[in-house]
Amino acid sequence: AAAAAATAADAAAPASTPPPPGYTELTEGRAKVVFPTGQVFYNPAQVVNRDLSVLTLRHTVAALRAERGAPAETYSVLEGLAASGLRSLRYHLEVPGLSTVTANDVDAAAVATITRNVAHNGVSPAAVTPSCADAVALMASHRAADRRFGAVDLDPYGSAAFLLDAAVTAVADGGLLAVTCTDLGVLCGNQVDAGYARYGASPMRGAFAHEMAVRLVVFATAAAAARHGRSVTLLLGAKIDFYVRIFVRLRDSKAGAKERLTTSALVHVCSGCHTPVTQPLGARKAPNKLTLVSAPAWGVSPPPPAGTCGLCGGRVAVGGPIYTPPLCDPTVVGELRTALGADATDLASADRLEALLALLQAEAAVATPLFLHLATMCKVLRCNAPPAAAVRAAVRAHGFGVALSHTDPQAVKTDAPPALVWEILVLWVARCKGDAVLAAARSAVAAADAAVGGRRDGVTAAPVAAASTATAPADATAAGGGDAAAAAAPA
Ligand SMILES: C[S@@+](CC[C@H](N)C(=O)[O-])C[C@H]1O[C@@H](n2cnc3c(N)ncnc32)[C@H](O)[C@@H]1O
Numbered sequence: 001a002a003a004a005a006a007t008a009a010d011a012a013a014p015a016s017t018p019p020p021p022g023y024t025e026l027t028e029g030r031a032k033v034v035f036p037t038g039q040v041f042y043n044p045a046q047v048v049n050r051d052l053s054v055l056t057l058r059h060t061v062a063a064l065r066a067e068r069g070a071p072a073e074t075y076s077v078l079e080g081l082a083a084s085g086l087r088s089l090r091y092h093l094e095v096p097g098l099s100t101v102t103a104n105d106v107d108a109a110a111v112a113t114i115t116r117n118v119a120h121n122g123v124s125p126a127a128v129t130p131s132c133a134d135a136v137a138l139m140a141s142h143r144a145a146d147r148r149f150g151a152v153d154l155d156p157y158g159s160a161a162f163l164l165d166a167a168v169t170a171v172a173d174g175g176l177l178a179v180t181c182t183d184l185g186v187l188c189g190n191q192v193d194a195g196y197a198r199y200g201a202s203p204m205r206g207a208f209a210h211e212m213a214v215r216l217v218v219f220a221t222a223a224a225a226a227r228h229g230r231s232v233t234l235l236l237g238a239k240i241d242f243y244v245r246i247f248v249r250l251r252d253s254k255a256g257a258k259e260r261l262t263t264s265a266l267v268h269v270c271s272g273c274h275t276p277v278t279q280p281l282g283a284r285k286a287p288n289k290l291t292l293v294s295a296p297a298w299g300v301s302p303p304p305p306a307g308t309c310g311l312c313g314g315r316v317a318v319g320g321p322i323y324t325p326p327l328c329d330p331t332v333v334g335e336l337r338t339a340l341g342a343d344a345t346d347l348a349s350a351d352r353l354e355a356l357l358a359l360l361q362a363e364a365a366v367a368t369p370l371f372l373h374l375a376t377m378c379k380v381l382r383c384n385a386p387p388a389a390a391v392r393a394a395v396r397a398h399g400f401g402v403a404l405s406h407t408d409p410q411a412v413k414t415d416a417p418p419a420l421v422w423e424i425l426v427l428w429v430a431r432c433k434g435d436a437v438l439a440a441a442r443s444a445v446a447a448a449d450a451a452v453g454g455r456r457d458g459v460t461a462a463p464v465a466a467a468s469t470a471t472a473p474a475d476a477t478a479a480g481g482g483d484a485a486a487a488a489a490p491a
């Protein structure tokens with residue numbers, strides 16, 4: 001594939017011209033763009049975004065051609081909001097097997113820039129075609145099956161939400177949709193009303209907000225696809241720098257569209273201990289059957305009791321729904337990593353991409369959405385943070401999976417019940433306080449354990465309450481004398 005990439009790029013080898021007088025040239029990947037000297041429109045922070053997109057598009061084109069046995073050069077790409085055309089030029093020059101790239105922008109001045117940059121790279125407008133249109137109108141006009149694109153890339157300023165409905169109909173069966181959203185403030189719960197208006201789901205604040213932001217964008221994309229009888233397969237979704245970026249493959253599948261019920265969940269977050277708990281909207285009763293979880297007979301029920309935290313008795317806020325499965329396909333990400341090591345050494349941000357992809361892949365090993373956050377938990381318990389590795393090891397020792405999050409090094413992402421992680425911290429606090437308190441905490445934990453038969457699959461009310469009784473309140477510096485004690489209700 002390395003050779004193929006090189007050959008395709010060399011075949012297209014641009015005979016680029018020197019920049020016109022008064023213009024400065026800038027190179028990224030194999031593309032060169034010119035801009036009036038002194039005028040800054042280039043955002044170097046987006047190099048990672050474009051490199052990751054080149055890498056993922058190469059992978060998807062190869063996958064699609066293998067699946068379809070399609071002849072070479074049948075894969076068309078639309079960049080809906082192309083600005084300078086840099087990304088479109090990079091796709092043409094760095095991704096083998098593309099037929100055409102349409103570099104569209106609604107702004108006539110941007111399209112003049114795109115046209116200039118296409119010529120500057122010695123690329124034919126038939127290969128990278130400048131287009132001036134509203135992206136929504138353009139995508140809607142490519143809705144017919146024979147007019148769809150192999151890939152659509154949306155990289156707006158702010159939210160891409162208004163583009164999603166048209167985009168999901170403009171991508172061919174099995175094709176790729178890549179979406180950037182830079183409205184992280186809204187996606188992280190700073191304006192819940194705006195977030196709900198855009199994404200059809202309520203963002204929330206919290207240590208997990210960045211991960212939730214990625215999940216909200218996938219949720220909204222999958223919702224748009226489902227309205228058109230299509231399903232999405234997430235290749236990867238990540239929060240990078242100041243934006244969310246997701247890559248999904250779209251398929252014509254009414255069954256897949258309905259399957260969304262099993263991958264969507266409400267999020268309950270306690271205002272006292274900040275523990276997030278998800279409540280799936282649906283589950284499989286039997287293969288090929290979707291059922292609502294609200295029927296207790298089907299084995300999954302809402303977290304009890306409504307409105308109160310099962311751990312500390314705090315008030316629970318609700319948000320979402322979010323998309324719940326892991327944020328990447330670990331096999332695809334493994335292949336992307338292999339490509340990075342072997343074929344994609346041309347990508348300037350390869351080291352950073354490798355670090356990101358490694359984290360995403362490890363994160364995907366634990367299927368639980370969102371996470372507990374060590375620093376936040378320690379703040380609740382008013383204790384110094386134990387080493388994160390020790391907490392993770394303790395969780396693992398109980399037989400549960402635990403991973404980091406690409407969004408936060410303090411994350412404890414685990415399939416263990418939150419109660420267990422709290423108990424581990426409570427024991428840590430107690431150990432710091434001395435043997436008598438430790439014994440008290442241990443017996444509280446043992447009692448909680450006995451009540452649920454050792455391995456806890458539900459949430460117990462014991463741990464945070466245990467923290468407060470084990471350590472409060474005589475010593476003002478004691479852990480547990482603060483928020484947790486205030487929030488704790490009798491078990
Ligand atoms: C962030 S820039 C795109 C950067 C580009 N994707 C890249 O990687 O270099 C956003 C662009 O979207 C364009 N735009 C805004 N609304 C649009 C719409 N409705 N249709 C098409 N383009 C639009 C703006 O003119 C602007 O050039």
Ligand SMILES: [Zn+2]
Nearest residue numbers: 270273309312
């Ligand atoms: Zn709580």
